[in-house]
Amino acid sequence: MKKFSIKRFMATAGAIGLTLGCVGCGIAPSTGGSSSGSSSSSSGSSSNSSSSSSGHTSNNHNNGKIDADYMKNLTIDSMTIYFYDGYNYSTAEAINSFGDITLSEYVIDLDEDQIQRVQDTLTDIKPVGDDYFIALLDEYKICINGDIYLSCDAYRYLWDDESLVTFSDEEFNNVVNDIATEYMQNNVFIAPFENGIDFIIHDGDSIEITDEVVSKLGEYSFSRVEIETDYSEYGEISDVITLGDGNVLLLFADDDNYGYLDGSDYGFYVIMNDVDMRSLVEYLEIVYNNQQNNFGAAYDYSPVIINCGDKSYCADDELAESIKAETREMEYKQYDWLSGNYEMEESIEISIDDGFYYIPVDPSYLNRYYKAADGSLYFVEPFSQAVENSIFEMCGITR
Numbered sequence: 001m002k003k004f005s006i007k008r009f010m011a012t013a014g015a016i017g018l019t020l021g022c023v024g025c026g027i028a029p030s031t032g033g034s035s036s037g038s039s040s041s042s043s044g045s046s047s048n049s050s051s052s053s054s055g056h057t058s059n060n061h062n063n064g065k066i067d068a069d070y071m072k073n074l075t076i077d078s079m080t081i082y083f084y085d086g087y088n089y090s091t092a093e094a095i096n097s098f099g100d101i102t103l104s105e106y107v108i109d110l111d112e113d114q115i116q117r118v119q120d121t122l123t124d125i126k127p128v129g130d131d132y133f134i135a136l137l138d139e140y141k142i143c144i145n146g147d148i149y150l151s152c153d154a155y156r157y158l159w160d161d162e163s164l165v166t167f168s169d170e171e172f173n174n175v176v177n178d179i180a181t182e183y184m185q186n187n188v189f190i191a192p193f194e195n196g197i198d199f200i201i202h203d204g205d206s207i208e209i210t211d212e213v214v215s216k217l218g219e220y221s222f223s224r225v226e227i228e229t230d231y232s233e234y235g236e237i238s239d240v241i242t243l244g245d246g247n248v249l250l251l252f253a254d255d256d257n258y259g260y261l262d263g264s265d266y267g268f269y270v271i272m273n274d275v276d277m278r279s280l281v282e283y284l285e286i287v288y289n290n291q292q293n294n295f296g297a298a299y300d301y302s303p304v305i306i307n308c309g310d311k312s313y314c315a316d317d318e319l320a321e322s323i324k325a326e327t328r329e330m331e332y333k334q335y336d337w338l339s340g341n342y343e344m345e346e347s348i349e350i351s352i353d354d355g356f357y358y359i360p361v362d363p364s365y366l367n368r369y370y371k372a373a374d375g376s377l378y379f380v381e382p383f384s385q386a387v388e389n390s391i392f393e394m395c396g397i398t399r
Helices: 003-019 068-072 089-098 112-119 170-187 211-217 280-293 317-327 385-394
Strands: 079-084 105-109 140-144 148-152 157-160 166-168 197-202 205-207 221-227 237-243 248-252 258-262 267-273 304-308 311-314 347-352 355-360 368-371 377-380
Touching (some): 079 089, 079 170, 105 170, 112 170, 140 170, 148 170, 170 221, 197 211, 211 280, 221 258, 304 385, 317 385, 347 385
Antiparallel strands (some): 079 140, 148 157, 197 205, 197 237, 258 267, 304 311, 304 347, 347 355, 355 368
């Protein structure tokens, strides 16, 4: 199947998952009580299966009604989590039904320790009232005690699959996320960069392999996925990463979800999960652009001066290193109307080399700026929350 057909279908499946309750999303009212509780953490082993269906049926407990009080008093004897890597459940099932891509369904039967981790979160379940309207993305399907079927997203909402009665419990979802991540790290994820990187080619040019680039690449996760086509038919190759073990990771310009990992006598597709909402293809494009245009701190030894009104501070080594590293991975955007006189309000000025970064003091201003040595002004991404908090703390500003 041609690449454009896959992309169009994936977009349709994603839209379905966001709008129709029958395939993973709905506008969900709920009723019930609320309480507070605690959560605990431990590790355990899991089992995996590739079954195509979790066998959802009607919920029979509590006279057919599962409300917050019922969930808070529930004793979990058994629990199974069903999910796909990189896709919400309904979208993945829709992609699989199309036939050319086979995404593996992962099935985890929780052990006693894992069940206890989930059990400890139930007392914190809160109802989502009738006046709330929420798009529910079914990252996980869950079966409890053999006949209670729920779904949950990756953040805070879980709901009864049959009635769409919805609850909020951030700790429940955090534990489910953690258990799924632990399983994937221990059993599924591929680590293509563990033997080093020889070189990276982006659109025919090389990218300098810095310690920061190697560290960031190591944060991306990869898992195998079956696609019924040769990589040469899958789209234009944007990046070639030659690995220390002789393998090559090929990345596609038109779809940053997939790569092709090729060795001397084998090859297979890998699905790549985003880091900080940025795909690997996007990240390499930004790094290449910054290296070509000399954006970001040029030298590791450059001092970082933070100016707050009439006061100046020199960032300590740890903070300076974090600031400089982040400037090399920011996206810099310039527009014709964005001149050197553009109103930036009252800002903290960060001086590095011959350039300046500006963070508005007013928390309602979300823009961040960079002014180059020639006076050119750019929009840039915010520094991480930890870095900005440290900067404001140094300046004695409470936000």
